[in-house]
Amino acid sequence: xxxxxxxxxxxxxxxxxxxxxxxxxxxxxxxxxxxxxxxxxxxxxxxxxxxxxxxxxxxxxxxxxxxxxxxxxxxxxxxxxxxxxxxxxxxxxxxxxxxxxxxxxxxxxxxxxxxxxxxxxxxxxxxxxxxxxxxxxxxxxxxxxxxxxxxxxxxxxxxxxxxxxxxxxxxxxxxxxxxxxxxxxxxxxxxxxxxxxxxxxxxxxxxxxxxxxxxxxxxxxxxxxxxxxxxxxxxxxxxxxxxxxxxxxxxxxxxxxxxxxxxxxxxxxxxxxxxxxxxxxxxxxxxxxxxxxxxxxxxxxxxxxxxxxxxxxxxxxxxxxxxxxxxxxxxxxxxxxxxxxxxxxxxxxxxxxxxxxxxxxxxxxxxxxxxxxxxxxxxxxxxxxxxxxxxxxxxxxxxxxxxxxxxxxxxxxxxxxxxxxxxxxxxxxxxxxxxxxxxxxxxxxx
Ligand SMILES: Cc1cc2nc3c(=O)[nH]c(=O)nc-3n(C[C@H](O)[C@H](O)[C@H](O)COP(=O)(O)O)c2cc1C
Numbered sequence: 001x002x003x004x005x006x007x008x009x010x011x012x013x014x015x016x017x018x019x020x021x022x023x024x025x026x027x028x029x030x031x032x033x034x035x036x037x038x039x040x041x042x043x044x045x046x047x048x049x050x051x052x053x054x055x056x057x058x059x060x061x062x063x064x065x066x067x068x069x070x071x072x073x074x075x076x077x078x079x080x081x082x083x084x085x086x087x088x089x090x091x092x093x094x095x096x097x098x099x100x101x102x103x104x105x106x107x108x109x110x111x112x113x114x115x116x117x118x119x120x121x122x123x124x125x126x127x128x129x130x131x132x133x134x135x136x137x138x139x140x141x142x143x144x145x146x147x148x149x150x151x152x153x154x155x156x157x158x159x160x161x162x163x164x165x166x167x168x169x170x171x172x173x174x175x176x177x178x179x180x181x182x183x184x185x186x187x188x189x190x191x192x193x194x195x196x197x198x199x200x201x202x203x204x205x206x207x208x209x210x211x212x213x214x215x216x217x218x219x220x221x222x223x224x225x226x227x228x229x230x231x232x233x234x235x236x237x238x239x240x241x242x243x244x245x246x247x248x249x250x251x252x253x254x255x256x257x258x259x260x261x262x263x264x265x266x267x268x269x270x271x272x273x274x275x276x277x278x279x280x281x282x283x284x285x286x287x288x289x290x291x292x293x294x295x296x297x298x299x300x301x302x303x304x305x306x307x308x309x310x311x312x313x314x315x316x317x318x319x320x321x322x323x324x325x326x327x328x329x330x331x332x333x334x335x336x337x338x339x340x341x342x343x344x345x346x347x348x349x350x351x352x353x354x355x356x357x358x359x360x361x362x363x364x365x366x367x368x369x370x371x372x373x374x375x376x377x378x379x380x381x382x383x384x385x386x387x388x389x390x391x392x393x394x395x396x397x398x399x400x401x402x403x404x405x406x407x408x409x410x411x412x413x414x415x416x417x418x419x420x421x422x423x424x425x426x427x428x429x430x431x432x433x434x435x436x437x438x439x440x441x442x443x444x445x446x
Contacts, residue, residue, distance in 0.1 A: 047222035049077030049287055050266060050428055054123065054159070056132035056152045057097070058139040059087020061202045062168035062211035066092060067100045069133055072218035074101070081123065083107065083152050085139065109151040120151060124158035128428070129224050133194070134168030134211045137179050143191075144182035162224045166194045166217050171207025194220040229439040231272035236312040236364070237265050238305060238319035238353065240280035242298045246345065247330040255397075255404040256320035258282035260369070263431035264316055265290050271435050276312075278304040280319055298322050298350035305353055312364040313445065314438055317354035318393075320371060320404075325350050358388040365442055367391045373398035380414055390441065391415045393434060413437060 053073050057066045066088075070080050082097040084107045094105035106114055106123065118126070132139065132152070139152070143165075148154040156163065165186065173179060174196060187193065195212030212220075239261020243251040262284050265277045269289055276291040278301055286292045293304045298321045309315065324347035358366045368389045370380035373396070380394035395411040397404050401424075410424040413434065422433055 054127035062134035063091040069214035133166035168211030174209040228272035240282040244325035261318035267431040
């Protein structure tokens with residue numbers, strides 16, 4: 001058996017790891033002729049939904065456009081945190097950025113209060129992408145050199161997230177050989193550029209160096225996440241708990257929040273799939289592009305799954321389906337009888353949704369989840385084999401910091417011949433990582 005360990009304090013999506021280091025330099029132009037246009041492009045609905053975007057602002061005149069960029073990214077669904085250089089604070093106030101982002105603005109590296117609230121390493125790990133707009137000539141030089149003598153530089157060094165820069169400066173500064181060499185180095189490392197654009201400049205010059213417009217930068221940020229590994233594929237996901245009625249007011253259920261399944265639905269969408277999400281009762285909103293089917297009981301969940309299964313290429317059973325339901329649920333509220341000291345509920349087995357899917361003759365790739373409180377790998381592998389699954393994601397739900405209800409997770413992905421350990425990270429990051437691994441195992445469409 002191959003055992004692959006990706007145990008890190010911060011689990012990074014592999015595609016971004018590669019993107020930062022291996023993108024061919026010629027793929028990204030050094031001036032304003034890369035893939036974006038200035039016309040409002042058709043932005044995918046909510047394509048930054050649930051994304052954590054760290055926006056760095058440095059000391060250029062275009063900093064006055066940064067609040068608009070924050071607003072645009074928030075409109076696309078992002079949670080934005082702003083880091084300002086000292087220079088940037090001379091052009092626009094942190095208070096303005098705090099008001100538009102809804103989050104405290106960070107600007108000092110050696111600030112004990114800020115460190116206690118959200119330390120610089122924590123902030124670096126929090127980010128799904130880092131954007132610097134405007135990026136001054138001075139900042140480009142510092143970034144190329146890997147300087148970590150201010151908060152933004154330190155965050156860049158500590159973050160594995162993809163990095164997008166929107167340079168903005170006088171045209172002569174942009175053309176300067178040192179600036180071009182710095183940009184060349186950054187691009188060769190996989191850093192992406194949005195702009196600069198050409199046109200009239202604040203200083204009265206005309207030429208390349210204008211910051212790209214905020215709506216186009218926001219779109220470029222969204223494109224960082226738009227990988228298309230599952231383009232043309234249909235993914236069916238179950239999420240959340242089921243509720244098994246005892247009577248009209250009581251039920252049997254479990255602590256599943258549905259967060260992992262919903263994160264998987266978002267990641268599959270991002271990867272270009274069409275997604276059906278069959279979910280038990282949860283308090284979560286889904287992306288409008290997800291086909292959502294709300295159910296209550298395991299039997300209803302099975303029915304919804306079977307209605308969609310024929311077109312699915314990948315089935316992910318992330319729901320915590322109740323193994324048993326009450327044999328005979330009462331039409332009326334069960335009343336406590338005088339003197340009654342106990343009560344026995346007779347339970348019968350629920351249908352096994354994932355095993356039913358895995359047994360079908362024409363079945364999609366089937367991935368299950370094993371939520372265990374002890375002997376994680378042993379129980380997960382037994383479930384993989386007993387139910388005939390292609391892969392299983394094992395996670396320890398006895399820990400308060402991961403599993404049910406938590407925003408973070410830590411898992412081991414098991415297949416017949418592999419164990420891949422995925423270190424603790426947000427459920428969103430884990431979902432993107434898992435979707436990539438599932439996509440690699442999918443049979444070619446046809
Ligand atoms: C009025 C004014 C406007 C400036 N505009 C820019 C600019 O648009 N782009 C740039 O690269 N530098 C510009 N600078 C120079 C930067 O502020 C300077 O290089 C500073 O060191 C940048 O620091 P920072 O990158 O840490 O914010 C400007 C300076 C002044 C005084």
